[in-house]
Amino acid sequence: MRQKPALVLLTTLLLTLAAGIAAGNWKTLRNDQLHDPSNPSLRVLQDPEEALALLPPDTAGNMVNWVTALQRGIISPRSSLREDREHEILDDDVLMLDTMPLPYVRFPHRPHSEWMGCETCHEKLFVSVAGANAINMGKILDGQYCGVCHGAVAFPLTECNRCHNTDSSTVSGARPGGTLP
Amino acid sequence: MQAAKIILFTLLAASAATAVTYLNPADAEYGDVVMNEFSDDAGMRPVVFPHWFHRIRFRCKVCHGDLGFAFKAGGNGINMLKIIDGEYCGACHDGNVAWSIENCDLCHSGMPNTPTQVHNSTSQKLVAPVAPGSVTQPDAGSED
Numbered sequence: 001m002r003q004k005p006a007l008v009l010l011t012t013l014l015l016t017l018a019a020g021i022a023a024g025n026w027k028t029l030r031n032d033q034l035h036d037p038s039n040p041s042l043r044v045l046q047d048p049e050e051a052l053a054l055l056p057p058d059t060a061g062n063m064v065n066w067v068t069a070l071q072r073g074i075i076s077p078r079s080s081l082r083e084d085r086e087h088e089i090l091d092d093d094v095l096m097l098d099t100m101p102l103p104y105v106r107f108p109h110r111p112h113s114e115w116m117g118c119e120t121c122h123e124k125l126f127v128s129v130a131g132a133n134a135i136n137m138g139k140i141l142d143g144q145y146c147g148v149c150h151g152a153v154a155f156p157l158t159e160c161n162r163c164h165n166t167d168s169s170t171v172s173g174a175r176p177g178g179t180l181p
Numbered sequence: 182m183q184a185a186k187i188i189l190f191t192l193l194a195a196s197a198a199t200a201v202t203y204l205n206p207a208d209a210e211y212g213d214v215v216m217n218e219f220s221d222d223a224g225m226r227p228v229v230f231p232h233w234f235h236r237i238r239f240r241c242k243v244c245h246g247d248l249g250f251a252f253k254a255g256g257n258g259i260n261m262l263k264i265i266d267g268e269y270c271g272a273c274h275d276g277n278v279a280w281s282i283e284n285c286d287l288c289h290s291g292m293p294n295t296p297t298q299v300h301n302s303t304s305q306k307l308v309a310p311v312a313p314g315s316v317t318q319p320d321a322g323s324e325d
Binding site: 026027029032033034035036039040041042044045046048051052061062064066075077078079080081087100101114115116117119120141142143147148149150151152153156157158 | 212233237
């Protein structure tokens with residue numbers, strides 16, 4: 001037990017250091033080494049900083065907290081091309097307990113279903129049966145399950161504690177894959 | 182033992198995070214997708230798709246659902262005929278919702294010989310960095 005505060009402190013320090021180095025470091029398209037600077041049309045395209053600097057900051061990925069940006073209404077991305085109909089929002093959390101020495105994973109359906117429809121993940125990527133998805137970090141790093149988006153476009157896989165977010169002592173009577181209100 | 186495991190894992194994770202921050206060859210925006218299935222061979226620049234720009238305007242489900250984009254760089258077999266026909270990018274890039282296909286250089290804007298990839302992905306940074314101009318990467322997507 002004694003090591004825990006030190007561990008949290010160490011992790012926080014390291015993450016803050018990494019974040020500090022990277023924060024707000026958006027490259028212009030001309031200098032990002034991916035766009036061809038000799039393309040005369042490049043000046044028509046928007047540089048990331050122009051749009052992203054206005055959004056809630058984050059410490060990884062695009063340095064933007066996309067979930068907060070959507071929930072606060074700072075951005076209003078459309079849900080459909082045909083009509084902006086509301087889609088289903090599911091507001092429960094799924095607990096994943098088979099996490100070795102790491103904290104449990106508490107997966108929040110709400111922010112995910114705000115960005116995606118149920119059918120985006122179910123049933124092709126995840127079956128909707130508690131505990132029936134044999135997820136592990138190897139598969140996630142290989143781009144399966146959560147790794148389809150996390151590590152590619154949603155926050156990167158180096159953000160361990162955003163998913164491993166629940167101390168086992170705070171949850172009692174939970175079953176693998178069970179849901180919490 | 183348990184505490185030692187936790188500390189070891191944390192140190193490993195922290196070194197990985199630090200490595201990602203420092204060892205970053207190209208620094209384009211996280212999630213940018215390069216598509217070079219046919220472009221190089223056709224004498225065009227590869228396409229750079231900015232995820233960040235599109236997700237400000239559309240939720241994931243619009244493209245990865247309604248429009249049928251698979252979650253894989255190079256996994257959709259997109260070509261200009263399909264786009265002109267209103268599929269994939271062509272669902273919006275029709276001169277109505279977004280710019281039309283005459284503006285070749287706005288999409289075909291990447292460095293020549295950049296392989297198909299999701300740029301800056303975690304696995305790319307940790308395992309197999311892909312530099313622009315190295316189109317012969319073994320895992321660079323399907324060849325045409």
